[in-house]
Amino acid sequence: MLIAFAGLPGTGKTTVARALARRLAAMYLRVDTLEQAFLASGSSGADIGPAGYLAAYAVAADNLRLGLTVVADSVNALQITRSAWRNVAREAGVRIVEIELICSDATAHRQRVEGRGADIPGHTLPTWQSVLERQYDPWESQHLVVDTAKVSVEQAVETIVRGLSV
Template identity: 50%
Template sequence: MNSVSVDAFTDGGTEEPRRSRSMLVVVGGLPATGKTTVSRAAAGRIGAAYLRIDTIEQALSEFADREGPCDELRHAVTQGLGYDVAYAVARDLLRQGRHVFAECVNPLMITRKAWRDVAETTGAHLVEVELVCSDPAEHERRATTRTVDIPGLFLPSWADILEREYEPWDRAHVELDTAGTSAEATVTSLCEALGIDT
């Protein structure tokens, strides 16, 4: 996998990070790599809006359950409806001049391209981030001991995570390894990559 430093996120060869436009930071990675903790904290440091696919998908699923037989809606959620909702909300926020952190697995080239399209259509500066946990034992421990913070959300098992479709990245992006690293240290590393004073 490729990784890049903050130098890739400057305009016209200057040393100053882009500050004149909204920033879209998409934090992806397999479940239990620390995406929620890290992206929520980093967003809070700059007062950015925070979008979480799990929250959107759970709300859609609860609506389907509450309204009776909604098999089509449930199917749409499994096919990416939550992502489509997040793209639309992110566009609105970015057009208002807000910085946005979007947290999702972002497992496929099609989802990564869609986030790039969001940035392009709004004139936002896109930063693509992938969190990984290079220690399988630590990753499994996190996956099997974490608690649910969204009522009703089903957490994937370790077997589910291992079997999840996750395509390799085809372009440079910020990669942060959370194995053996505190959440606070990872947040600091992310903020440094974004040019955010910590």
């Protein structure tokens, strides 16, 4: 199956997605890692556009066709990217579970964004202002919402695991 995460920066996507991938022994795929690799490869440093997402879709599809579960970690803020993840799953003949992480406590969310350090060499993290200004399309598909202001990482993973069996 394909488990596609979504949510604004600082909601805990990477932390929860990694923990879930470990729990399921799934393939973990992070768009930020791919994008940073493109930039480090000598790209101009300009906007790399959809390259990270396009690479992630291709790598996910390869692994889904091998019979692996894939946990995809990205902001996934636009309908077009969400639709593309659904297409990857459909073309691979697997189920998709879409998970949106939110942080309903604005103070905690801001502290997370402003207090974290980059875990990918050279990666520039977003500012709180850029998080507030980011385009984030409303959802049009069924998905599981987990509020990380109200649950621990372990509780979030348990909620998701229970949602996978539905």
